[in-house]
Amino acid sequence: MHDTHHTPDLHELLARLPDAPVLRDRCRGVAMLEAILGPDWVDRYYSFDSRWGDGEETASMRDGEGDDWFMVFSAAGVYARGFDHTAANAGARLLPEVPEAFRSHVQEPAFGEEDGVPLATVCFWREGGDTAWRAPSAAPTGGVGLFALLAAEDLAEAYRAWAEEYYELEESLDPAAVAHVLALRPLTGAVVSALNPDLDVEELADDLAGIGYPVS
Numbered sequence: 001m002h003d004t005h006h007t008p009d010l011h012e013l014l015a016r017l018p019d020a021p022v023l024r025d026r027c028r029g030v031a032m033l034e035a036i037l038g039p040d041w042v043d044r045y046y047s048f049d050s051r052w053g054d055g056e057e058t059a060s061m062r063d064g065e066g067d068d069w070f071m072v073f074s075a076a077g078v079y080a081r082g083f084d085h086t087a088a089n090a091g092a093r094l095l096p097e098v099p100e101a102f103r104s105h106v107q108e109p110a111f112g113e114e115d116g117v118p119l120a121t122v123c124f125w126r127e128g129g130d131t132a133w134r135a136p137s138a139a140p141t142g143g144v145g146l147f148a149l150l151a152a153e154d155l156a157e158a159y160r161a162w163a164e165e166y167y168e169l170e171e172s173l174d175p176a177a178v179a180h181v182l183a184l185r186p187l188t189g190a191v192v193s194a195l196n197p198d199l200d201v202e203e204l205a206d207d208l209a210g211i212g213y214p215v216s
Contacts, residue, residue, distance in 0.1 A: 008151065010122060010144050014133040016151035020078045020126055026150055027059035027071065028211050029182035030159060035207035036181070036195045037167055045166060050212030057212065061146060069146050070111045076101035077130065080147070081123040083112060087142025091120040097136040099127060122146075156182050186216035 008016065017023060031048035038044045045061060052058040052072070059071040066085030071078060079102035083089070095106045095118055102125055105111075112119035122140035126133050152158035156179045164173060177194040181187070187208070192201045208215055 008144060008148060010124070010135055010140055013144055013147055013151055014124055014135060016153075017133055017147075018151075020073065023071075023078065023150060024057070024059075024073050025184055026155060026182070028213060029184055030149070030155075031059065031211050032184075032187075032207070032213050033159060033163070033178065033181050033195070035204060035211065036192055036199060037163060039196075039199060039203070048211045050210060063146075067143065067146055068112070069143070070108075072102070072105045072108075074105075075128070077125060077127040079105045079123075079125045081106075081111065081118075081120045082143035082146045083119045084121045084142035084146065087121040089114050089117060089119055089121065090138065090141045091118040093138045094120050094123050094136045094140070097138070098123065098125060101127060184214050186214055 018026065027046070028048050028050075030046045031044075034044040034046045041047070045063060047060050047062075049058045049060075055075055057073045059073070060069065062068045067083065069080060069082035071080040079098065081095075091113075098106050106118055108118075121143040122135075124133050124135040149155070149158055149162060156175065159182070160173045160175065160178050163169070174194040177191045180191050181195075187201050187204065189201045192199055192204065207213070
């Protein structure tokens with residue numbers, strides 16, 4: 001299930017995405033909210049791994065139905081690719097245009113492949129010196145909407161609406177607590193309890209370290 005009340009086309013998405021440092025912060029904040037709402041990692045929709053590789057971090061999304069995206073943050077910039085399982089794999093025509101700086105990410109087997117061709121129905125990137133997000137000249141075959149949440153003008157409200165539906169919450173999420181986490185402010189027991197009364201902040205130690213979330 002995606003947050004697709006309005007599914008942007010790729011050009012619209014890229015125009016709305018923030019620059020790389022802000023996008024990284026958004027990914028970390030959303031991943032921390034997911035860790036609080038879904039203590040079991042396998043049940044989480046959004047994740048962030050600050051220890052992916054030497055100088056590399058990854059943000060990811062998996063919907064459990066075959067759709068996913070992966071985003072790598074490194075010294076070279078940001079590389080992102082998404083896969084919509086209902087669309088044709090377009091990796092063979094999309095990925096050759098990805099800059100050489102991201103070639104190892106394109107070929108990363110953990111991101112999936114089909115008959116030796118990396119999985120991708122959409123991809124985009126931003127090198128360190130770029131002033132805008134870039135994408136292949138070939139049109140994506142699907143999956144643009146998988147990134148819609150990250151481009152939301154009001155991320156806190158967009159996440160609240162999405163999470164309340166996805167997790168089938170009986171009560172609305174506390175707006176102040178959601179905003180606190182997305183602002184990457186150190187967690188408190190009160191903030192965690194407001195989002196998940198069954199979880200203690202001490203239980204999040206591994207997630208805090210894995211996500212690279214700031215601690216006091």
